[in-house]
Amino acid sequence: MSHGKHFTLYSHFGGPNGWKVAHVLEELNLTYETVFLKFDKNEHKGPEFTRLNPNGRIPALIDHRNNDFVLWESDAILLYVVDKYDTEKKLSVTDEKERYQLIQWLFFQASGQAPYFGQFRWFAKVHSEKIPSAVERYKNEILRVFGVLDGVLSKQQWLVGNKLTVADLSFVVWNYGAKIDLKEHDAGYNVEKDFPALAAWNAKLEALPSVTKILAQRTAMLKQ
Template sequence: MIDLYSASTPNGWKASIMLEELGLPYELKRVDLGKAEQKTPEFLKINPNGRIPAIVDRDAGDFPVFESGAIMLYLAEKTGKLIPSDAKGRSLVIQWLMFQMGGVGPMQGQAHVFLHSAPETIPYAIERYQNETRRLYGVLDTRLADNAYLAGDFSLADIANWTWIWFHGFAGIALEDFPNLKRWFDELEARPGFQRGMAVTPVAPEVVARMTSGGRLQRP
């Protein structure tokens, strides 16, 4: 059994979708970010960085793992699934995982902040982070023009990037501008494992409404 500490964020979904796609049994420990439960002493023993997601593998002696990418790699290695065993194939999956962790996540995350929750509107920051997010979407779109998935077969790299692309509207980006990316996105969205993984920690309806209307979110 695995304990999953998570909330409705792109990184949180990376862990829950991964667990669902692998068919691993787990128990959700919902973390209320608005109440800063991720900063409690109890949670900091699991993740010293005070962020979600985190897991505790009860079958491995209550072994804690934090950082979403590290969780994905740990679960893939634990099961021997969603990452190839050969060096080149494994490297390709990790490259596209790092692309998300070092590029899509940080840049799109900043676009979210400056669009919705910064105390003042800063056009330069909004333009900078939206443009860089669009550029990264373009890289994905080009890759997917000749590939069904990012790293050959369906892998954890697809899960990692997909959860952030789900929030494209929140970043003010139209997915229709990237036809190959949209094809890939729609295909993955239809997978039962993705649907179950998202349903574990669904986005609040008021957040979805603001995502589609362009309304600004307030800091908790």
């Protein structure tokens, strides 16, 4: 593979966490090449990838301008990218307390949003056995997380520092997918009615040119 690009991003066409990294790279105008692993061929568990990420999950990022430095875990990648390359602080903060708040939201996204949203999709759409109690549990977790975000965003425009940061961008893809999954599960579900501040924040994020581009790419790949 040519290393003409700044980064190589290992991702999957359906996996939200790889696209989450792409949002930030796009917003910072950093050049990258994406390698989409084929999960049906178990490429994410093969030796070529596990030498980069021993956990065998996407994403992983190689920084070719830093001696091919490799990093995995999506929110760790986001922090690395902004710490090293967001010199204008477009998506990061300078105040020490706000930095820890930013990290706080990334931890919440990684532990409180993504796992539960992913489990809802699994039990509602993929799992071979229908387990209504599991679907209900994880649906309620989505609504709980939406409620946390809505409560905060009803008082402020952005999560940290009164500006767009990687904290906000980290939630985009999972929220986008959850809205679709909930609508398919319950046609009467209305995020705008139940969580208006969250819905307005989502709309602002999805209207960003970088986000619009990435969401369109992902949607096109999912349809292939």
